[in-house]
Amino acid sequence: MYPKIGIRPIIDGRLGGVRESLEETTMSMARNVARFYTENLKYPDGSAVQCVIADSCIGGVKEAADCATKFQSENVGVSLSVTPCWCYGTETMDMDAAIPKAIWGFNGTERPGAVYLAATLAGHNQKGLPSFGIYGRDVQDLGDEAIPEDVREKLLSFAKAGLAVAIMKGKSYLAIGTVSMGIAGSEIQSDFFQSYLGMRNEYVDSTEVMRRIEQKIYDQEEYVKALQWTKDHCQEGEDFNEAAKQRSREQKDKDWEFVVKMTLIIRDLMEGNPKLAEMGHGEESLGHNALVSGFQGQRQWTDFLPNGDFSEAILNSSFDWNGIRRPFMVATENDSLNGISMLFNYLLTNTAQIFADVRTYWSADAVERVAGWRPSGQAKNGFIHLINSGSATLDGSGQQRENGSPAMKPFWEITEAEKQACLDATTWYPADLGYFRGGGYSSNFLTQGGMPLTMCRINLVKGLGPVLQIAEGWSIDLPEKVHHTLDVRTNRTWPTTWFVPNLTGSGAFTDVYSVMNNWGANHGAISYGHIGKDLITLASMLRIPVCMHNVPDENVFRPAAWNAFGMDKEGQDYRACDTYGPLY
Numbered sequence: 291m292y293p294k295i296g297i298r299p300i301i302d303g304r305l306g307g308v309r310e311s312l313e314e315t316t317m318s319m320a321r322n323v324a325r326f327y328t329e330n331l332k333y334p335d336g337s338a339v340q341c342v343i344a345d346s347c348i349g350g351v352k353e354a355a356d357c358a359t360k361f362q363s364e365n366v367g368v369s370l371s372v373t374p375c376w377c378y379g380t381e382t383m384d385m386d387a388a389i390p391k392a393i394w395g396f397n398g399t400e401r402p403g404a405v406y407l408a409a410t411l412a413g414h415n416q417k418g419l420p421s422f423g424i425y426g427r428d429v430q431d432l433g434d435e436a437i438p439e440d441v442r443e444k445l446l447s448f449a450k451a452g453l454a455v456a457i458m459k460g461k462s463y464l465a466i467g468t469v470s471m472g473i474a475g476s477e478i479q480s481d482f483f484q485s486y487l488g489m490r491n492e493y494v495d496s497t498e499v500m501r502r503i504e505q506k507i508y509d510q511e512e513y514v515k516a517l518q519w520t521k522d523h524c525q526e527g528e529d530f531n532e533a534a535k536q537r538s539r540e541q542k543d544k545d546w547e548f549v550v551k552m553t554l555i556i557r558d559l560m561e562g563n564p565k566l567a568e569m570g571h572g573e574e575s576l577g578h579n580a581l582v583s584g585f586q587g588q589r590q591w592t593d594f595l596p597n598g599d600f601s602e603a604i605l606n607s608s609f610d611w612n613g614i615r616r617p618f619m620v621a622t623e624n625d626s627l628n629g630i631s632m633l634f635n636y637l638l639t640n641t642a643q644i645f646a647d648v649r650t651y652w653s654a655d656a657v658e659r660v661a662g663w664r665p666s667g668q669a670k671n672g673f674i675h676l677i678n679s680g681s682a683t684l685d686g687s688g689q690q691r692e693n694g695s696p697a698m699k700p701f702w703e704i705t706e707a708e709k710q711a712c713l714d715a716t717t718w719y720p721a722d723l724g725y726f727r728g729g730g731y732s733s734n735f736l737t738q739g740g741m742p743l744t745m746c747r748i749n750l751v752k753g754l755g756p757v758l759q760i761a762e763g764w765s766i767d768l769p770e771k772v773h774h775t776l777d778v779r780t781n782r783t784w785p786t787t788w789f790v791p792n793l794t795g796s797g798a799f800t801d802v803y804s805v806m807n808n809w810g811a812n813h814g815a816i817s818y819g820h821i822g823k824d825l826i827t828l829a830s831m832l833r834i835p836v837c838m839h840n841v842p843d844e845n846v847f848r849p850a851a852w853n854a855f856g857m858d859k860e861g862q863d864y865r866a867c868d869t870y871g872p873l874y
């Protein structure tokens with residue numbers, strides 16, 4: 291079901307001695323990389339990444355063509371050529387324009403593997419097929435089967451981004467509803483999805499959710515189990531609405547039932563559910579092949595019906611009534627560009643994502659004035675308040691642990707205790723009736739400090755196209771009283787992450803204020819880990835220029851062709867993306 295990594299062992303085709311002497315070494319190189327990938331990479335469902343190796347070493351165009359045929363039949367979506375020797379570049383290179391490709395030229399001098407790498411990258415550049423070049427720093431002895439650390443790192447970066455490209459291809463973004471409150475990201479730009487991501491756009495009017503609720507088009511047994519689990523594990527908080535406006539207990543209980551049904555239905559709309567076919571709903575059982583969805587919610591739905599926050603938060607989390615499981619990417623306010631940003635992060639890390647407003651920059655002076663406490667340490671230059679009702683995964687509470695520190699992990703690494711801790715750290719407040727007249731619930735948690743985070747956002751600029759912004763940084767803790775003082779000025783029923791971006795001292799990363807001031811939209815997608823370099827590699831595969839990032843130049847890994855577009859990393863990126871244009 292998931293695309294595979296194709297591995298192409300390239301060899302000098304001269305029989306009568308040369309080829310024979312290299313067959314085993316070359317094929318072993320391919321087998322070792324395949325094993326390395328399978329042991330180190332997993333698909334979103336937790337299964338090991340699969341590799342396909344060409345049936346033979348590739349010494350010429352016939353074997354190259356046979357390999358291409360095999361790759362097509364085996365659903366190969368990423369291509370890696372490996373070689374320890376000289377071979378014939380344009381006779382053996384992978385000519386498939388639509389799949390990400392790389393070449394690892396073994397740094398051994400008994401045979402000129404690096405020369406093949408350089409020659410074939412030149413071929414790729416001449417033919418407009420950008421390819422990544424991987425060349426180890428230290429010479430290895432011919433036959434040395436070890437994969438050096440610097441090569442491993444590039445092999446992984448390339449494969450993670452390549453698989454993200456391949457997994458997105460052909461999948462849908464499902465919009466449930468339309469534009470939310472004039473948010474431009476809710477205006478679905480189908481050409482962006484089609485040309486840059488190879489994705490389709492599916493649209494469902496919000497009334498479809500109502501139809502399925504009223505006609506009970508959802509798994510009734512699962513619903514009973516889900517409602518009970520929700521009552522047991524989703525603790526309802528104080529109602530901060532004016533007493534006169536508060537919804538009755540009876541209404542609140544109905545709202546719980548309603549939002550649980552919404553959750554089942556949104557999931558089924560995305561991926562389908564064979565149970566619906568058993569119930570006689572064949573078409574509904576198929577779903578919309580959606581890897582990511584957006585729920586408009588505001589305002590027409592939420593002015594009238596319980597809000598989508600519960601559904602969005604639970605679906606984005608790594609667990610629900612069915613236990614610990616992979617998260618579903620769901621954007622609130624149908625912000626499709628932030629939804630795609632979440633998807634990029636997710637496919638690179640297999641971890642759940644936080645969707646947030648980039649709401650407030652708090653300078654140290656402002657914090658001192660308002661809360662009587664001057665930030666110090668990591669927060670001394672101020673910090674950013676990330677907060678949005680809805681699509682923040684409960685994993686974002688930071689209750690999971692990696693080497694003893696707060697983390698957000700792939701679902702298969704999360705323990706039952708960590709799942710429970712995330713649920714216990716979350717309070718479900720009756721929705722703010724000023725914003726959400728139809729009621730419902732909002733998830734509230736406070737992200738633990740000390741987590742490495744990366745925030746990104748895809749923005750669309752007319753005349754330029756898509757650009758990607760990236761800010762690596764950390765979640766921080768504030769003294770409880772300070773957090774409370776600042777938080778109640780906003781919406782205390784929503785989830786909060788206090789974020790400090792890593793500063794470089796220049797440009798948009800001169801200071802924390804500049805990061806906020808340069809952010810290109812109201813939203814950001816926040817992932818665990820410092821994954822900026824992987825996002826940069828992914829963006830280059832998609833020909834999306836990166837307009838802002840705080841990743842050191844030496845960590846930037848893009849196709850070799852980019853070097854031909856000048857020496858400045860940013861300028862070459864724009865020129866290369868402009869030259870190559872969208873991938874599809």
Ligand SMILES: C[C@H](O)[C@@H](O)[C@@H](O)C(=O)CO
Nearest residue numbers: 588623647678679725812
């Ligand atoms: C409830 C409010 O309308 C929020 O949804 C709104 O401030 C936003 O999140 C805007 O992105």
Ligand SMILES: [Mn+2]
Nearest residue numbers: 623646647678
């Ligand atoms: Mn928002």
